[in-house]
Amino acid sequence: MAQNAELSATRPLLETLADPHDLQRLPPDLLPQLADEIRGFLIEKVCASGGHLGPNLGVVELTLALHRVFDSPRDAIVFDTGHQAYVHKLLTGRRHRFDSLRSRQGLSGYPSRAESVHDLVENSHASTALSYADGLVKSRALNGERDRAVVAVVGDGALTGGMAWEALNNLGAAADRPVIVVVNDNGRSYAPTVGAVAAQLDLLRRGEGAAVCRNLFTDLGFGYFGPVDGHDAVAVESVLHRARDLRRAVVVHVVTSKGRGYAPAELDTAERLHAVGVLDPATGRPLGTAAKSWTGVFGEELLKLAATHEDIVAITAAMPGPTGLTAMAERFPERVFDVGIAEQHAVTSAAGLAMGGFHPVVAVYATFLNRAFDQLLMDVALHRLSVTFVLDRAGLTGPDGPSHHGMWDLSLLSMVPGMRVAAPRDRVRLRAQLRAAIAMQDGPTAVRLPKGTALAEIPAVARMSGLDILRRTPAGALDVLLIPIGPLAPAALEAAERLEAQGLGVTVADPCWVLPVNPALASLAARHRMWVTVEDNSLAGGAGSAMAQACRETGSRARQLTLGLDRAFVAHGSREQLLAEAGLDSAGIAGAVLNALDMPSRPAAVARRAG
Ligand SMILES: Cc1ncc(C[n+]2csc(CCOP(=O)(O)OP(=O)(O)O)c2C)c(N)n1
Ligand SMILES: CC(=O)[C@@H](O)[C@H](O)COP(=O)(O)O
Ligand SMILES: [Mg+2]
Numbered sequence: 001m002a003q004n005a006e007l008s009a010t011r012p013l014l015e016t017l018a019d020p021h022d023l024q025r026l027p028p029d030l031l032p033q034l035a036d037e038i039r040g041f042l043i044e045k046v047c048a049s050g051g052h053l054g055p056n057l058g059v060v061e062l063t064l065a066l067h068r069v070f071d072s073p074r075d076a077i078v079f080d081t082g083h084q085a086y087v088h089k090l091l092t093g094r095r096h097r098f099d100s101l102r103s104r105q106g107l108s109g110y111p112s113r114a115e116s117v118h119d120l121v122e123n124s125h126a127s128t129a130l131s132y133a134d135g136l137v138k139s140r141a142l143n144g145e146r147d148r149a150v151v152a153v154v155g156d157g158a159l160t161g162g163m164a165w166e167a168l169n170n171l172g173a174a175a176d177r178p179v180i181v182v183v184n185d186n187g188r189s190y191a192p193t194v195g196a197v198a199a200q201l202d203l204l205r206r207g208e209g210a211a212v213c214r215n216l217f218t219d220l221g222f223g224y225f226g227p228v229d230g231h232d233a234v235a236v237e238s239v240l241h242r243a244r245d246l247r248r249a250v251v252v253h254v255v256t257s258k259g260r261g262y263a264p265a266e267l268d269t270a271e272r273l274h275a276v277g278v279l280d281p282a283t284g285r286p287l288g289t290a291a292k293s294w295t296g297v298f299g300e301e302l303l304k305l306a307a308t309h310e311d312i313v314a315i316t317a318a319m320p321g322p323t324g325l326t327a328m329a330e331r332f333p334e335r336v337f338d339v340g341i342a343e344q345h346a347v348t349s350a351a352g353l354a355m356g357g358f359h360p361v362v363a364v365y366a367t368f369l370n371r372a373f374d375q376l377l378m379d380v381a382l383h384r385l386s387v388t389f390v391l392d393r394a395g396l397t398g399p400d401g402p403s404h405h406g407m408w409d410l411s412l413l414s415m416v417p418g419m420r421v422a423a424p425r426d427r428v429r430l431r432a433q434l435r436a437a438i439a440m441q442d443g444p445t446a447v448r449l450p451k452g453t454a455l456a457e458i459p460a461v462a463r464m465s466g467l468d469i470l471r472r473t474p475a476g477a478l479d480v481l482l483i484p485i486g487p488l489a490p491a492a493l494e495a496a497e498r499l500e501a502q503g504l505g506v507t508v509a510d511p512c513w514v515l516p517v518n519p520a521l522a523s524l525a526a527r528h529r530m531w532v533t534v535e536d537n538s539l540a541g542g543a544g545s546a547m548a549q550a551c552r553e554t555g556s557r558a559r560q561l562t563l564g565l566d567r568a569f570v571a572h573g574s575r576e577q578l579l580a581e582a583g584l585d586s587a588g589i590a591g592a593v594l595n596a597l598d599m600p601s602r603p604a605a606v607a608r609r610a611g
Contacts, residue, residue: 012037019093020067020118031233035060038087039261045098046086047281050399051109054259054272055084058186058230059153062254063087065236066151066182069244073117075149076136080129080158082110082121083275084184092118102399104573109400124403125368126341127161129154130181134167137177149244151180157189157318160197160340172220175249180240181222183251184230186258189318190271195340205255217251226253231260271321294449295392297427299324301434302361302390306332312438314361315350317343323363323392343368347375347387354385359438366391366406366448373412376444381416384443390434394423394448395487395536396565396579401572407565409448410485411541414515418443421515423486423543425468427454429512450487450536452575458489460510465520468510471496477505480593481528481558483521485514485535485543491579492534494586499593502602514543517550526556530596532563534589536579539564561596563589 013034017023026034038060046053064087066077072092079085089107090098094115100106111119121132133152140148158164171179185201187193193201200216205227217224223246225239236254243250259265259272264284266272273279278287306312306328314325318341329336339346343364350360369376369391380387394406413419420440422433430449437445460468471493473479480499484492489510496506507528511521525531525547533544544562551560565582579585583592594601 014038014041014090014095017091017095020072020091023064023091024068026068028234028237031061031064035064035233036261038090041090041095041098042086043262043281045101046276047279047284048099049101049103050277050279051102052083052086052274053262053276053279054265054268054274055155056086057260057262057265058256058258059084059184060087060260061231061233062153062182062184062236062256063091064233065240066153067091068237069240070149070151075151076120076133077118078120078129078132078136078150078152079111080152080154081126082124084153084155085111085119088118089116092116102401102572104571104577106572108572110403122403124400125371126155126158127163129158130164130167130171133179133181134170137171137174137179141177146178146247149178149180151182153182153184155189156183156185156187156193156198156201157341159183159201160189160193160195160318161342162344168217168220168222171249172222175221175223177249178247179249180243181249181251182240183226183253184256185227185253186256188258188272188274189341190274190321191318191338193318193340194338197340201253204253221249223248223250224253225250227255228253230254230256275322291453292427293452294427294430294454295322295324297430297454298363298390298392298434298447298449299327301431303327303331305435305438306335309359309438311357311359312361313337313353313358314363315339315346315353316363317341317346317368319363319365323365323390325363343372344375347372348379350387351375351379351383351385354380354387355383359386359388359441361388361390361438363390363392365404366394366409367397367404370408370412377416380444381418384418386441387444388434388437389444389446391446391448393451395450396570396575396582397451398575398578399572402569405570406448406450407536407538407570409446410514410535410537410543411545413446414541414543414546416444419446419515420444420513421446421448422512423448423514424512425484425486425489425510426456426458428457430454433512448486450575455487455490458493464524466512466518467520467524468512469507470510471506471508473500473505473507475505478507478528479504479530480506481525481531482506482508482589482593483525483531483533483543483547484508484510485533485537488534488536488584491584491586491589495589495593498586498590502594502599504593504597504599515546517546519550519554521547522550522554522556525551525558525560526554528558530559530561530593532561532589532593534584535562535564536584537564538567540567559596561592563592
């Protein structure tokens with residue numbers, strides 16, 4: 001390694017680091033310069049691509065210390081949620097790929113096993129790292145590899161999730177198995193972290209005498225080091241060495257600041273630029289105009305409803321802003337509950353609120369409801385409780401990749417007795433269907449909405465028995481019934497035009513309420529040669545499966561075609577790209593229909609003459 005002066009003067013330190021061993025050879029007095037370079041790099045790249053800027057600015061020194069003390073990948077470093085692993089990626093040879101961050105075929109915004117041997121956990125769902133660590137330390141013990149360290153980096157927010165405590169319960173009971181739990185305590189999830197755990201960490205953070213010697217971690221059997229200034233790389237390095245040498249279960253409590261070193265993030269009192277779109281790096285302000293999102297329309301309508309219906313309460317799992325509850329929380333703070341990153345608890349707490357005479361609205365990303373399925377099924381639906389689930393980010397979300405796509409909610413909810421699910425196609429339907437869902441007092445309801453700009457009104461040309469007919473073929477030929485689910489209506493309408501140019505008579509019907517299947521939809525389908533469902537959900541048990549079952553039950557013999565997402569994980573990319581790749585854009589829909597009817601696509605003029 002070149003001398004200090006030579007190193008720091010010749011080229012950016014960051015460019016001299018091909019892998020963690022180069023970092024380990026760096027003299028400690030150059031670490032502050034390296035940290036500055038990393039922050040500048042993160043600000044430049046993440047402002048250009050969007051991503052998790054605040055969380056990664058907060059873990060620069062911590063990540064440097066981790067890779068200097070531990071020998072990844074021989075030692076395992078597991079990041080909880082993984083949104084804060086950009087620095088880890090920089091230090092493990094991926095600096096050159098950051099211009100492609102979160103874009104199709106580009107660098108993932110989370111750890112990726114395909115990208116690097118240093119990456120272990122790809123799942124972006126919080127509160128899992130300690131359970132992985134529990135399994136890893138057990139494997140080390142069984143393999144006689146106790147000298148290979150296991151380190152789990154878990155945020156204060158992730159520590160409010162139940163799984164984290166299930167794991168701590170196990171890890172603490174076998175404290176002779178060496179595991180290093182690094183609590184990255186910045187006091188926030190998006191907003192300030194809530195609950196008794198957060199309060200205990202605050203006590204520790206402030207170095208309250210007794211708390212440091214005996215606390216909730218030591219009571220569970222862990223050693224405890226902290227609180228440590230998480231922005232002093234040398235101090236963190238020193239305490240990590242001590243933790244490692246302890247060779248038992250130990251918690252290292254590191255205090256960091258989300259958004260550190262970038263004024264627009266540090267001044268963002270709401271969320272410290274936790275997850276951002278493309279920004280102007282000079283100001284930290286979004287580039288481009290913010291169109292009204294589905295989330296924004298939901299939040300507006302919920303506030304109106306809450307103002308006239310005192311029984312409405314709302315619950316969020318540490319995401320009041322991203323799920324649209326901010327306005328209601330400001331106006332009716334006593335009726336909005338942030339339970340921490342605790343979706344299972346959120347759902348059963350909602351059941352309790354419903355038993356108490358309220359109508360809870362649980363606002364959650366569709367993908368995060370997966371982990372609360374049993375609570376929905378057995379704590380809400382079994383008791384036929386009136387809880388409304390507003391599933392944001394339903395369908396392909398885009399840049400957050402496989403564990404963020406909300407592509408299983410229709411499959412899960414189709415199994416729940418008494419569950420009614422709406423999928424609004426536009427902002428007008430969203431307002432109406434939300435109102436209708438909350439008005440239902442005899443069981444659970446759900447309204448699913450995608451990420452992005454809310455579609456303007458898509459008017460119906462007719463309504464029949466709860467169905468919105470969006471387009472009827474002028475000729476009246478009932479060849480194909482297209483059944484788009486929610487926001488896929490525009491693609492279906494464009495596909496209808498393509499198919500009519502091929503001489504087919506096409507009806508487009510929006511079921512509005514997707515589950516249970518409206519018998520009128522099955523009847524309408526039976527009058528067509530073929531019906532086609534088009535859904536932004538897995539084909540395994542989704543709306544198409546439910547429709548096929550409903551048609552079987554009515555004895556319909558119409559041909560069927562179900563278009564949706566394969567039983568596979570979908571990579572990151574833009575929502576539009578991913579929908580097109582799944583064949584859920586107008587060309588894909590029309591092509592699939594022509595293929596199913598054994599009709600080669602012909603030039604429109606020829607097709608019309610053929611009739
Ligand atoms: C089960 C689950 N619920 C919600 C989220 C959304 N989410 C992503 S990061 C985050 C906050 C994480 O806070 P913390 O663990 O303290 O990490 P920090 O961002 O502060 O580093 C949340 C709620 C998630 N990833 N997983
Ligand atoms: C890591 C995590 O789960 C969230 O921060 C998520 O990335 C936010 O997604 P949106 O940007 O779609 O709100
Ligand atoms: Mg945090």
